[in-house]
Amino acid sequence: MFSTQLRAILATLAAFGIFGTSYAGECDSVGSISIGSQAANVLDDGSVVLRAKMNINIDGSARAYHLKNRAGGALIHLCNAGEVFLPDGSRYQGSESNETCTGKFMTDVAAIGAAGWNDPTVGAVRWFGVLGQGRARVGGNTVEGVVPVLQADGFFVSPTALIDPHFPPEDQRRYVEPLTVPAGVIRNSTSLTARGVVVGTFGVAIDPVKNVAVPFIVGDTGPRVGEGTPALARQVAGLAIDPGVEYSHRYDGVVDTRRVIWVFFGGNGMSPPFTQSSVADAARAAFDAWGGETRLAHCVARSDIPD
Known part of the structure; x- marks a missing residue:
């Protein structure tokens, strides 16, 4: 400086x-x-x-995202990390409003996760602040990166565009x-x-x-x-x-x-x-x-x- x-x-x-x-x-x-x-x-x-x-x-922090958000020690709410796709063909950003962030998004994520993250009858999340793997076909949309990757401590792996290829994608380092x-x-x-x-x-x-x-x-x-x-x-x-x-x-x-x-x-x-x-x-x-x-x-x- x-x-x-x-x-x-x-x-x-x-x-x-x-x-x-x-x-x-x-x-x-x-x-x-x-x-x-x-x-x-x-x-x-x-x-x-x-x-x-x-x-x-x-994004990129080992403490960025957790399913329990602040209560789990996360620095930022999970709604900032994904876009939800629903069976009726609709989609929305989790962070589009505070009400959506803490309400509808978390409700949909809970249901989608309980169904295995890729059930077309329930929905899917396109993760971007969190590392997502696999794909799903939901409501006429092909959704990439739908299964979020967890670290051993319960935080999600959070990627950046710049990478060190010496480490695998699932490694936060x-x-x-x-x-x-x-x-x-x-x-x-x-x-x-x-x-x-x-x-x-x-x-x-x-x-x-x-x-x-x-x-x-x-x-x-x-x-x-x-x-x-x-x-x-x-x-x-x-x-x-x-x-x-x-x-x-x-x-x-x-x-x-x-x-x-x-x-x-x-x-x-x-x-x-x-x-x-x-x-x-x-x-x-x-x-x-x-x-x-x-x-x-x-x-x-x-x-x-x-x-």
Whole structure:
């Protein structure tokens, strides 16, 4: 984390009137792309920059999901991990509302689980925050990943898109650990893939209110840019990483306005293992190669980065 250094750079650049002159190109856009419903600028080296929120992605944690939810020690409700398919052909996201989350979803999951998870007369769940195996045909829909995989302690295995293939799919160590590893989420988008922004590559996130630059690895995919692991969110907020984070602090670091600047470098990705120290070192090296604090200061100072 480099808040003092970044503040000094911003002050120096402003004092000498450097913004908008010889260094302007360091964050000048040479084009724009769409990432789903989000817009982003493309810089001259192919890196991608936009403003977005900082929501929390806990997938990958050994304590993420439990059938008993908070009572079982889970950090996040199971409704965030699946989509229910019913025999009448209807389907719904478990997290579509608080009422659905704690009511209908849990009732349907109990019935579907009691029927073996793949009974077409009862329904099925397409798991995504939880590792699911097998498939079922329900209400005219083919549903993938329907049988959730449990760890020995009763928590579900929670996967991430970035994996360490040295471990089998059922082993939680295969996935990026979100409580200790600063990692961001990208959308599966051809506009990003074409620029080399894929899981395993690097970026940097900064909330201009805090001015703490945190290099990160792209560790997972989701519907949009603007999600990070608790480790990333906490550092961006100026907080220390907490591997033992409690339920009441799981969302520390959330920014619910689109003010966080996300930069994705693209290029070469990282090979496992994805430990806290190895990722921090590799992400910092990628950040420095991209231009580091000085270049990021130009991005922070711009008002034309899309949100």
